[in-house]
Amino acid sequence: MKGVQLLPEQASTFASQVDLLFWFLVAVTVFFTVLIGALVVYFALRYRRGSTASRAGAKETDLRLEISWSLIPLTIGLIVFVWAAKLYASAYGPPPENALEIFVIGKQWMWHVQHPNGIRENNELHIPAGRPVKLTMISQDVIHSFFVPAFRIKRDVLPGKYNVVWFTATKPGKYHLFCAEYCGTQHSRMIGWVYVLEPADYEKWLASGGEARPYATASGAGTMAGVSTASLKEAGEKLYTQLRCNACHGATDGQRGPTHYGLFGKKVKMRDGTVVTADEEYIRESILRPLAKVVDGYEPIMPSYEGLLNEERVLQLVAYIKSLESSTKVAEVKP
Ligand code: HEC
Ligand SMILES: [Cu+2]
Known part of the structure; x- marks a missing residue:
């Protein structure tokens, strides 16, 4: 998929599942749009005023037709509902027991990250690939929203209440982090990077107290908040x-x-x-x-x-x- 990229990269276990549901919705929508559109055009032409097409046997109504145009959409609607609800419940439900716990504080206008061992980061988040990560998030001021498109997760970060989101990153790399809730004049600057590291690189990063930079930030977008010695x-x-x-x-x-x-x-x-x-x-x-x-x-x-x-x-x-x-x-x- 070089050239035209329709969706963000898939970098978490949720990503492919969310995309599958998305493409299913697109397919259903396109199918019925084309079907109904084509029939409208076909009938409009064939039975236009003055055409000689036979109108014999025309009916006021047909029960079979009515039942099928009720039941088919209902079934498809229910399939989407159950599918999406399951996906939502897995993404926003309780994280697995072995999840790595990281705390995130949103404030105008930056993301502040606290690792349990004392490493602190601003507008950067380093995590290992292949391990569930649980983020416990809160805002110091207004409502923000933690959005990593490549992971297909977005969760509001509220003042006065911890919100939790979890995911398992699958592919080492550097991914966009956005604030997805308008939170004041500098909202568009409330951005950062998520660095997904190979487990071994992550261990090195932890051991270095967050100083090791396996991925250099060309933009310099991230600034270290400083490493406190205490966990x-x-x-x-x-x-x-x-x-x-x-x-x-x-x-x-x-x-x-x-x-x-x-x-x-x-x-x-x-x-x-x-x-x-x-x-x-x-x-x-x-x-x-x-x-x-x-x-x-x-x-x-x-x-x-x-x-x-x-x-x-x-x-x-x-x-x-x-x-x-x-x-x-x-x-x-x-x-
Ligand atoms: C003047 C005495 C006093 C001080 C000082 C105090 N607490 Fe408490 N705390 C209590 C009492 C009494 C309760 C139980 C009644 C209640 O829930 O308010 C309690 C309840 C709690 C609970 C709920 C505990 C439970 O078993 O459910 C937490 C958590 C807590 N305190 C944390 C703290 C922290 C942290 C500090 C210091 C920043 C602190 N407390 C300072 C007296 C105190
Ligand atoms: Cu924000």
């Missing part, structure tokens, strides 16, 4: 102590507050009887708006950190709390 969760741990979260949250459920060890993924009972699964979104909300959901058995004494922490810091705290497994707790609690 996301180490930064979170520091912040946790600085903000004195541990004054109320200890290694075990305490007088003042519940423990965070083993919290992630747990079902937590609230004062009003509802049960919430402690995911990233819940932890974020608990930090910024502690009164929104108050844990059963505790007084609502936790201060709100809304306005005090930017999304990057909230992510660090979330990463730290996520890392506190209950096994650590058992090890820490002295008999």
